Amino acid sequence: MDGYTETAVPAALHYDALWHLVTLGVLDADHAPRGWALSKPEKPTKVVVIDTSAAPDHPNLVDAIDRDLSLDFFSARLGSFPYLPEGQDQIGALPLDWTTTIADGLPRSSGLLAELVDRLSSGSAAHHLGVQPCVSPMFSAHGTNIAGLVGARPAIAQQALPGGGTADLPLPYSGVDPMCRIIQVSTNFDPAPESLILAFLYADLVGADVVLLPRVIADPVRTVPELDDIKIGDRSLGDMVRQVAPVEGEADLWSELAALIVAVSHRRPVVCAAGNAAEDGGIYPANLATDHNGIISVGAVNAKGQRSGFAPARGVTVAAPSNDAEIFDATEIRLDESAPDYDPIGVPVDNDNAKYSRFDVISTDVPGPAGYSGSSVPTDPVGAPIREFGSYFSRFGGTSAASALVAGFLSLGMSTGAMTGRSGVEAKGWLLGKCHAVGDPDAPLSMPCWDGKPTFPDA
Amino acid sequence: MGLHDILAANRFTVTPTGLLLNETSAQPVADPATAAGGGGALSVLALNRNRNRNRNRNRNRNRNRNRNRNRMLDAAPDGGLQEPWRERQKLHALADQWMALPLPPPPGLDGLRREAVDLLIKQALRRSPAESQRHEEIYREAGLELSGYLRPLGIEELGDYGATESLFYLILALTDEIGLRYKDRFGVLRPNQVEPRLRPLLPNPAHQSYPSNHSFQSFSVAFLFSRVLPEHPASAEMFVAARRIAENREWAGVHYASDTAAGYALARMVAPVLEQVCAEQMLAAQAEWL
Numbered sequence: 001m002d003g004y005t006e007t008a009v010p011a012a013l014h015y016d017a018l019w020h021l022v023t024l025g026v027l028d029a030d031h032a033p034r035g036w037a038l039s040k041p042e043k044p045t046k047v048v049v050i051d052t053s054a055a056p057d058h059p060n061l062v063d064a065i066d067r068d069l070s071l072d073f074f075s076a077r078l079g080s081f082p083y084l085p086e087g088q089d090q091i092g093a094l095p096l097d098w099t100t101t102i103a104d105g106l107p108r109s110s111g112l113l114a115e116l117v118d119r120l121s122s123g124s125a126a127h128h129l130g131v132q133p134c135v136s137p138m139f140s141a142h143g144t145n146i147a148g149l150v151g152a153r154p155a156i157a158q159q160a161l162p163g164g165g166t167a168d169l170p171l172p173y174s175g176v177d178p179m180c181r182i183i184q185v186s187t188n189f190d191p192a193p194e195s196l197i198l199a200f201l202y203a204d205l206v207g208a209d210v211v212l213l214p215r216v217i218a219d220p221v222r223t224v225p226e227l228d229d230i231k232i233g234d235r236s237l238g239d240m241v242r243q244v245a246p247v248e249g250e251a252d253l254w255s256e257l258a259a260l261i262v263a264v265s266h267r268r269p270v271v272c273a274a275g276n277a278a279e280d281g282g283i284y285p286a287n288l289a290t291d292h293n294g295i296i297s298v299g300a301v302n303a304k305g306q307r308s309g310f311a312p313a314r315g316v317t318v319a320a321p322s323n324d325a326e327i328f329d330a331t332e333i334r335l336d337e338s339a340p341d342y343d344p345i346g347v348p349v350d351n352d353n354a355k356y357s358r359f360d361v362i363s364t365d366v367p368g369p370a371g372y373s374g375s376s377v378p379t380d381p382v383g384a385p386i387r388e389f390g391s392y393f394s395r396f397g398g399t400s401a402a403s404a405l406v407a408g409f410l411s412l413g414m415s416t417g418a419m420t421g422r423s424g425v426e427a428k429g430w431l432l433g434k435c436h437a438v439g440d441p442d443a444p445l446s447m448p449c450w451d452g453k454p455t456f457p458d459a
Numbered sequence: 460m461g462l463h464d465i466l467a468a469n470r471f472t473v474t475p476t477g478l479l480l481n482e483t484s485a486q487p488v489a490d491p492a493t494a495a496g497g498g499g500a501l502s503v504l505a506l507n508r509n510r511n512r513n514r515n516r517n518r519n520r521n522r523n524r525n526r527n528r529n530r531m532l533d534a535a536p537d538g539g540l541q542e543p544w545r546e547r548q549k550l551h552a553l554a555d556q557w558m559a560l561p562l563p564p565p566p567g568l569d570g571l572r573r574e575a576v577d578l579l580i581k582q583a584l585r586r587s588p589a590e591s592q593r594h595e596e597i598y599r600e601a602g603l604e605l606s607g608y609l610r611p612l613g614i615e616e617l618g619d620y621g622a623t624e625s626l627f628y629l630i631l632a633l634t635d636e637i638g639l640r641y642k643d644r645f646g647v648l649r650p651n652q653v654e655p656r657l658r659p660l661l662p663n664p665a666h667q668s669y670p671s672n673h674s675f676q677s678f679s680v681a682f683l684f685s686r687v688l689p690e691h692p693a694s695a696e697m698f699v700a701a702r703r704i705a706e707n708r709e710w711a712g713v714h715y716a717s718d719t720a721a722g723y724a725l726a727r728m729v730a731p732v733l734e735q736v737c738a739e740q741m742l743a744a745q746a747e748w749l
Binding site: 016031032033225243277279280326327332333393395 | 461462463465466467468469470471472473474475477478479480558559560562563564565566567568569570572573576579580582583584641644645646647653656657658
């Protein structure tokens, strides 16, 4: 993109790229921390993100993503370490909780834990059995956006000047907790339970302080809506519409995964996206959240403080800032009247269009042509001066974005010492203590705010 | 400089065309700690909207705004119409009578998921002996085809009912356009976009789900024919045929029951308009029977 003049766009259409941090009360309007200060914690808060791979060389993420502990389960069954220095083909002595009891009572997971522990022992191959990790940054947009919302650091990069030479280029972007360390744990999206069990076991082994799962898990039985309770004759509907025969023993593994997620959540909060299709009660595994575990189901509010059009209305633990979606159905009519293709014909006068917000959440994106935002020039080589920074950021949203903000919020509570109890239930209690009612007064959502009351820039 | 000094001294602003660094762009940044006007030639760059945000992150966002493929009358068999441009002109002249009819909005996503479970049940029963006849009907009715309407009238293979057939084609052509406008307005995702476990028998048509055009068009034929020949013994049967055609789309997994109901409601409300637009053809059809 080129040829922009600064007066071309009315200022009212502009908004602060960090509005979500201001809304969460983490930064003030001048982007100074509200009631906390940056420090260099001796033991940084560890946020395990179970998602896609990320782009760890992004200038705002380069200090955020833990290159020693990030692990990819996409291609190698017991994981390959994707971000170790060039030429390092063995892992060192990893700081893991080797004696964890997290899989007690889960026989198959215990077997997997034993295999994983063995595979992670000092001197083991970085790439398990020589299998490459599947982590090209080009296909890491989701993980890169999530990582940025959690823990991006403001940075000074180098820009290539048009006439030659370089100059400093500030990249004033920050995640909620720019002190945390992100351990990126990536899996593939085959609906098979084993690699997710391994991912949650690994989250416990590394001693995660917060686990973030900004995605659905496609458990064939637990996918919402669940079909097994619907019977046709003496057969369940789930069984009748199943397209492939069940894998021997897999049902037990799926059940163990559900139990393992709950067990992991007792030791630290597990933050889950509640779903982007207004699923009542949330998607799996966000819908495992109860008062008695540390699973936190996260819904979304827009920049007007209204529930985002795509977000579940009920059954979420908390909500956090995100983008919005248009709705035109029996539940609500909320359309973007400023959209170029908006057509007022047939839109009832009595509508909720005023609740719609065009604001997106901005996050870090894969640099270059790949990712959610593209580029007209090839990707800058790692470490080389930046030719354009537009592709380094993108609009983001969904309950993915909201869940990442909540994970960062919990991490900030830990990094600053504001939160003392670290168990999942304690962390959830602390988070709820920070919450304010937002949205529809008849069906309010709880949104955390670090300091003061939440403010909404599009209201 | 500290991390927060970078935030304090600089700011990204989101604009409709991209991301702007420090509001104004004039000179390259010499000292980022103090340069409030920094950014240089790089200050505004692409912040593209994600092409697939709908599917991947935010399913409801673009409301499935696929456009209609041109699938009008070019496939019509012998006896079909040329493009009915005169009638379209009449129809458009009456636009304020049919563009914003009070069709109730579709169910929300939770309601659609509940209806999709009913479609999964239909899918499970599709091969049962009681329902297996539907397969052949579904494939036959996928395109523009009149036998479903002509057979109840007993004129399927008779040559003397050209005006009746032409009327039906005309109704199908005009209602197709009307239905597409309502589909575009509500932007409802097809059932298997909401419930991926569904396996439709047919590919999803390239437009949105609500209302069902098969339902709308079929019931429009039934309503209009019952104006032409209310005394015909098959007048009532035409509605049964229309409902069978509409419901077959549910059995095929490409429409919700609410789409079918909306198609019916729209057909009933549009009938007075079609009666004006198609008056000539209705009289011609009537003449074949009286």
